Amino acid sequence: MLDALAARNEDLDRKYGVRLKLRIGVNTGEVIWSGPTGKAEPTVGRTVSIAQRLESTAAPNTVHAGDSTYRAARRKFEFKAAPLITITGADDLERAYELVGAKRGVGAGSERLEVPVAGGGASLQVGAERAYLLEEQRKVVTVLFADLAEPLADRLQTEVLQRVLGSYFSAVSAEIARFGGTIDKYVGDAVMAVFGAPVSHEDDAARAIHAALGIHAALRKESDAIERRFGVRLVAHIGVNTGEVVAGLLPGEVAAYTVTGDTVNTAQRIESVTPREQTYVSATTYAVARHAFVYETVPELTLKGKSAPVAAFRVIAPERRASPRAGATLIGRDAELARLYAAFRAAAAGTGTAVHVHGEAGVGKTRLVTDFLSGLPTAQRVRARANSYEEATPYALVAELVRRMFGISPADTEDAARAALAGRLGRTTADGATALLLEILGYAVVSQLDPEGKRRLVIALLRQVIRDRGRERPLVVVIEDLHWTDPTSAEVLTEVAGVVPAERCLLLSTARDAAAARWPADAIALEALDSRAAEQLIDRVAAAPIDPATRALILERTAGNPFFIEEVVRSLKDGAVASVPATVQDLLEARLDALESSPRRVAHAGAVIGRTFWERVVARVTPDLDVAPALGTLTAERLVNETARTPEHTYSFAHALVQEVAYRTQLMTNRRRTHVTVGDAYASLFEERVDEFVDTLAFHYRRGDDDPKARTWLLRAGHRAQQLYANAEAVDYFSAAIERSAEDPAARADAQEALGDVAGVLGRYDEALDRYAAAATAV
Ligand SMILES: Nc1ncnc2c1ncn2[C@@H]1O[C@H](COP(=O)(O)OP(=O)(O)OP(=O)(O)O)[C@@H](O)[C@H]1O
Ligand SMILES: [Mg+2]
Incomplete structure (x- = not known):
């Protein structure tokens, strides 16, 4: 491997200026393996833990071997002693050897060695109809690494170990699946899971952390039984990191979907230094999921392979406050607040009302509700929300509502929950009501009712609570x-809402779409902030004064969406607008991933064309697709807007950020190919008027991977700029043309000469002479 890598490195260094370093640990011994018929089960055991440890202590580009491997292979290979190793949780030391080379005269590999390999296949959890999601992409994902804090391999008999590890792996995978993650691979006792690929959710980081907390909780529960029988406990430590990765099918014969990149390594390194039963997250994960959990800052971590210390946060618990996301004082929204207060006054006077606030993500629905509630000091309030990862969990939202109504926390024991319910239900309690509510809350109680009976009783109970409370x-x-x-809760709530008009109750709901409230409700459509309000928000959020040009850029990128404004301002580095903030990218990737194949591909093609694009050009770039309906979908999803019908059918991305994310998620190689296709599309569609499109063609071919086309059009664009006395642009075009003319001396000479002309025009005669000389030698 090291030899193959060394050869490859020459090439990589020349092309990209990077070299790959590899550490290898090899160990021989007994492992537990479920056999070829099992599903992707990991290979585990002490042998694997030692191999892993050997790998982690080896210097780059060396091979470290364990004692048994050394003994099996020392006749064929030369080794020298390496520092002893320990495996976490075990006291004894293991010998280690560094491989020096093959012994002369003995063919390496002539004798078979059975060496265990860590890691199983990646699991693929997407149906064939979503296969397009497996295309290679750059994505922001959250990676979770969970590992046993104390390996059990050396403390248990093989068969017992298999049983115990079986409960460990099933608890871990259940929690990962529950929150929509995918298991990427197993490495010894460690499990790597990915949230956000192949399918993004806007809250992938929060989902990963929920899964981490779920894993710790599940292991605590499992361990009680395991400890009684086998005298050991399962204790994990978990590291979580968020960042950009390349996701896709690995090239090769085995179709394995995986993600690669530094994000993955960092997650693993964080896991390796996280204390037992804890979850540490990186600063990026924290930035994305900071509102959803309570954290504690921990001292910076020194991680292997990282030159600078890395910031980390310890996760304490989910954030239960209704609205932790509150920044600057509320801007605008006077009319909306007035409508809410009027509705409340009516409700207080006995005419209950339902109001539904809807608007796109981040427009300020939650914020409006929060400010409204804080202006109602005396009213009773119950505030619940649906979670994205519980869309398919029956009664999830109703359960949350019940918890909020009765003051029950998810961490409460069954007895505490029972007491809270009994205290409030009191005299109105129907038979079995407490049991039913406990069942809905997820306690191990089974109510005797059939599903329809349950539904009716829940509706009756919630109506009763609203009635009783409203009277107070x-x-x-x-x-x-x-x-x-979730669908069940939707049905229940629709029925419950029916009681509102007759009670002293304001039922206030929010959603991204108007239709989400299935009951009669006054709708408040929340729009983005107008540019004055948006500017005010920018200034309030900014740590330092922002210059007008940057402010204008932020306005244009965020289109008045307060969430985007906050995130973009927050990501300002030294006053300059940096790349798309991870929070925003997560949100927008999720929206793009939710699309079917053709609209998604049209969005990708459009993003390469530009913020604004013509239907005819997209159709040329994606000739196998029916473009019109795809554009219809994108418009309906408010990702793009139709901006003109004549002379060209024109569309624009709703946000510059949408275009940027659709652009960034495509792999560079694909993008470069698409840019050429876009150039070709313009060139053939507008053959007659191609002069008008010189700049456009130069723009795309410059970003494409076709050197001859790039130099041709960069030169043409340069000459045109020169004629228009746009000298700075001309210099830029000609310089770029030189870069793309390595194999074309004539083109290089042309560009040099033209640069000489421009320099002459600008009065820089020495430079002009140099350029002419360079042109003369080029040919
Ligand atoms: N009018 C406003 N003035 C000041 N800040 C605002 C305003 N509206 C929203 N914000 C801020 O913008 C961010 C996003 O707002 P909010 O969370 O209310 O959006 P949302 O519509 O609820 O989004 P989602 O659909 O994702 O739940 C928050 O940090 C919020 O404090
Ligand atoms: Mg909200």
Whole structure:
């Protein structure tokens, strides 16, 4: 491997200026393996842990071997002693050897060595109809590494170990699946999971952290039984990191979907230094999921392979406050607040009302509700929200509402929950009501009712609570993010809402779409901030004064969406607008991934063309697709807007950020190919008027991978700029043309000469002479 890598490195260094370094650990011994018929089961055991440890202590480009491998192979290979190793949790030391080379005169590999290999196949959890998602892409994902804090391999008999590790792996995979993650691979006792590939969700980082907390909780539960029988406990430590990766099918015979990149390595390194039963997250994960959890800052971590210390945060618990995301004081929204207060006054006077606030992600729905509630000091309030990862969990939203109504926390024991329910239900309790509610809350209680009976009883109970509470004092029930309601809860809530008009209750809901509230409700459509309000928000959020040009750029990129404004301003580095913030990218990737194949590909093609694109050009770039319906979908999803019908059918991305994300997620090689196709499309569609499109063609071919076309059009664009006395542009075009003319001396000479002309025009005669000389030698 090292030889093959050394050869490859020459090439990589020449092309990209990088070299790959590899550490290898090899160990021989007994492992547990479920056999070829099992599903992707990991190979585990002490042998694997030692191999892993050997790998991690080896210097780059060396091979370290364990004692048994050394003994099996020392006749054929030369070794020298390496520092002893320990495996986490075990006290004894293991010998290690560094491989020096093959012994002369003995053919390496002439004798078979059975060496265990860590890692199983990647699991693929997407149906064939979503196969397009497996195309290679750059994505922001969250990677979770979970490992046993104390390996059990050396403390248990093989068969017992298999049983115990079986419960460990199934608990881990269940939690990962519950929150929509995918297991990427197993490495010894460690499990690597990815959230956000192949399918992105806007809250992938939060999902990963929920899974981490779930894993710790599940292991605690499992361990009680295991400890009684085998005298050991399963304790994990977990590292989580978020960042850009390349995701796709590995090239090769085995179709394995995986993600690669530094993001993955960092997650693993964080895991390796995380204390037992804890979850540490990186600064990027923290930035994306900071509102969803309570954290504690830990001292910076020194990680192997990282020159600078790395910031990390310890996850304590999910954030239970209704609205932790509150930044600058509320800007604007006077009319909307007035409508909410009017509705509340009516409710307080006995005419209950339902109000539904809808608008795109980040427009300020939650914020509006929060500010409204804080202006109602005396009202009773109950505030619940649907979670994206519980869309398919029956009664998930109703359970959350019940918890909020009765003051039950998810961490409460069954007894505590029972007491809270009994205290409030009191005299109105129907038979079995407590049991049913406990069942819905997820406690191990089974109510005797059939499904329809359950549904009816829940509806009756919730109606009763609203009635009783409203009689005491006006009641505001807030239900957020209805777009993620599970179907059962949607039915129940629709029935419950029927009681509102007759009670002293304001039922206030929010969602991204107007149709999410299935009951009669006054709708408030929340729009983006106008440019004055947006500017005010920019200034309030900014740590330092922002110059007008940057402010204008932020306005243009965010189109007045407060969430985008906050995130873009937050990501300002030294006053300059940096790349798309990870939070925003997560959100937008999720929206793009939710699309079917053709609209998604059209969005990708459009993104390469530009912020604004013509239907005819897209159709040329994606000749196998029916473009019109795809554009219809993108318009309906508010990702693009139709901006003109004549002379060209024109579309624009709704946000510059949407275009950027659709552009960035494509692999560079694909993008470069598409840029050439776009250039070709313009060239053939507008053959007659190609002069008008010289700049456009130069723009695309410059970003494409076709050198001859690039130099041809860069030269043409340069000459045109020169004629228009646009000298700076001309210099830029001609310089770029030189870069793309390595194999074409005539083109190089042409560009040099033209640069000489421009320099002459600008009065830089020495430079002009140099350029002419370079042109003369080029040919
Ligand atoms: N009018 C406003 N003035 C100041 N800040 C605002 C305003 N509207 C929203 N924000 C801020 O913008 C961010 C996004 O707002 P919010 O969370 O309310 O969006 P949302 O519509 O609920 O989005 P989602 O659909 O994702 O839940 C928050 O940090 C919020 O404090
Ligand atoms: Mg919200």
